[in-house]
Amino acid sequence: ALALYVNHRVRVPGTADIVYWLADEWDGKGIFLQDADALVYPYENLKKVCEHINEKLPFVERIAVYATAADVLRRTPEELAELKRLKLGIIYMGLESGDNEVLKRVRKGITAEEMIRAGKMMKNAGIRSSVMVILGLGGSELSERHARETIRVLNEMDPDYVGALTLLFTEGTPIADDYKNGRFHPISEFESLKELLSMVEGSDFTDCFFSSMHASNYLPLRGRLPAEKERMIRQLKTVIEKADQTLLRPESYRRL
Known part of the structure; x- marks a missing residue:
């Protein structure tokens, strides 16, 4: 229905109007x-999906997906290269933490070393990566090593984008x-900024867009x-040194 409408402005009976509204706004x-x-979809099936998109919507420049590191590691370099040829352009992935103890506590089910391997596989295939991390995930007990190990792993992965969220x-x-x-002790607002500062200071990327714009x-x-x-670094240090709550996003806005 989408391909018919975009290519020929033909509406398919029974298709929800929202499909056409979205198509009109889509670039x-x-x-x-x-x-x-x-x-997680079987490779041959995912390949067919990408081939179908290329056939019906040849003007599409990039296909994006969410994925876990485990699923990237299940692909061969040849499979990733073929998906890249079929316009798989970016994979969004959650690292959460680069510290294995933190990953174990939150039951991530994968190690930091495996995340690094997955990141390098994507890069070798020419597929861009956007990696998410969570400030405060180690609590007060593991805050310092969470920040230190997270940026270490990110540097090894060398992603194109990093998105920082807060727990x-x-x-x-x-x-x-x-x-x-009482088994988990969260860090404070300004301690989360110190974790963020530690990551920015320790960063050693080739070229990465780093953002903490999430709500x-x-x-x-x-x-x-x-x-x-x-x-x-200057921006973060200024806010941390002032320790002024009015410079921070209000707590009530953080779940929007």
Whole structure:
């Protein structure tokens, strides 16, 4: 239905109007495959999906997906190269932390070393990567090593984009239960900024767009690293030194 409408302005009976509304706003350059881990799909099936997009919507420039490191590692270099040829242009992946103890505690199910391998596989295939990390995930106990090891792993992965989020508790999750029962001690707002500062200071990327613009963060920050590293460090240090709550995003806004 989408291809018929975009290519020929033909509407298919029974298709929801929202498909056509979205098509009218779409620039035609990118497609995101479902809001889940697309690489878990069997390779031959995923290849057919990408081939279908290329056939029906040849003007699309880039296909994007979410994926876990485990699913990237299950692909061969040849399979990733073929997906790249079929316009798989970027993979969004959650690192969360580069510290193996933190990863174990949150039951990530993968090690930092495996994340590094996955990152290098994507880079070797020419597929861009956007990697998410979570400030405060180690709590006060592991805060310093969480920040240190996270930037170490990110440097090894050398992603094109990094998105920093800040920990929020969701009712019913193990980490929320640990917090309620005194087994997990969260860091403060300004301690989360210190973790962010540590990561920016320790960064050694080729060329990465680093952002903390997500609503969960106390301070929106973005810039290219290493090009804007000094400016970002100055901005963070100024806010940390002032310790002024009015400079931070209000708590009530962090779940928007």
